[in-house]
Amino acid sequence: MKLRWLAYYGPALVLAAALLAIWELAVSANLTLAQSLPSPAAIAQALADNWDVIYDNAIPTLTETVLGLLISTALGLALAVLLDFSVWTRRAVYPLLIVSQTIPIVALAPLMLIWFGFTIAPKIIVVMLYCFFPIAVATADGLASAEPDLLKLLKSMGASRWQILWLVRLPGALPAFFSGLRIAATYSVTGAIAGEFVGAEKGLGIYMVTSTYSKALPVVFATIAVTALLSLALFVLVNLIERLALPWYHASRAALTMGQRPLR
């Protein structure tokens, strides 16, 4: 088990360590100016020195992210069902969804500040703008990919439209939904940071901005590192939830890839 884990994540760890080492060497050999690019060691030092402040600022960011992601999940699922409901709802809703993604979300953030002030609301909305789309589209694709013969079978049993959705199409769309959720989870922290950039009382985004103004570059980098770790943690969390929610999916994929013999 441990060996397999190492074989799986080892290469990425080695590569990351190598890149960090090159970075460290380049800075200490004065290939770049230490003022504009701090070394990994300096960043780690800054992280340790400012841990309490960074932690304090990470909590609101994480709250915005998780709330935004949860609302996006509900909204994305509802939109997917709506897209799938009939040709007409699809024709009506789909173009608007696409248009919503052509809006430069970052440009919208200052407007939200005017509308909602320094509250949590504008940040959550920015997270949602980033996150609902991949969830809605992936789930809608999953719903649409239900096997036509299976739908026939359910109809022959006299199942209603909602029964078909509940018994067959939604469970079948769950793997696609989780793919969308994974993408959304990795975007979500970035969304919260973007929301905070234009103005917030607390949060990693605004902390980054003030640190940049005071030229505390190692602190900026330390904050970026924490942001990346948060995204990664959310990604891992979604994967974990998926494994718990879809035991069958991993069982059948394992049966396919490991060449496991079917019984009898």
Added chain:
Amino acid sequence: MRQQKLLLQGVSKRFRQGRQELATLNAVDLEVERGEFVSLIGPSGCGKSTLFTIIAGLEQPDTGEVAIDGDARHQRTGKAGYMPQQPLLLPWRTVEENVMLGLDVLRVPRQKAQEQARELLKRFGLIEFAQHYPATLSGGMRQRVALLRTVLFNSQFLLLDEPFGALDALTRLACQMWLLDLWQEVGASVLFITHDVREAILLSDRIYVLSARPARVLRVVEVPLERPRGAEMLGDARAIALEQELVSLLIKEQPL
């Protein structure tokens, strides 16, 4: 008056394909008595499956009448256990939960449905796989699970569309014998599609031979073999004669 399980009179169906109208069924008459095992054989693509979707209530005939238990007027969905060619098991449900699917549609309480599914799995030798996911089962096992799902939904009238078509010869034979056991035990009326003449002879009381598209009934034959059947009966002189007769009839209809 004795009432048939299924009675089709003059059933025709056309499909529109672009500008062309494609006649699929041409005045098909057919009946299945209670407890009878009837097979439909015909060349591939002759419209057998269309006939099934009509009987199952998924489509309506253009002309003609379909009566289940003498009732031609009400909706037919739910009145037959329809099993399409693919097993179509839900990969997220265990074997037991798959067998329960029809009862979920009928809104039978979970626990009662589970009891019935377990009992059926036990009776037909699949209980040890109750908690397995379909992905870990072999082809023959999946078909059997799909059959039990069909039976649990409606044990009175089964519409089986080439259930064993994709199986290898030995698995197929095992499944056929298993199906005969099942049929005798639950006392169902069965309408069975196949294009395998030997399969039809081994299983059926009567065989309808259909023509190439548009399908009409070419001949109806009684199978002159006793019950219970065994695979060795296919070597019986009457079975061989019947097989040859049907094959020579079908070969003329088979498009190249």
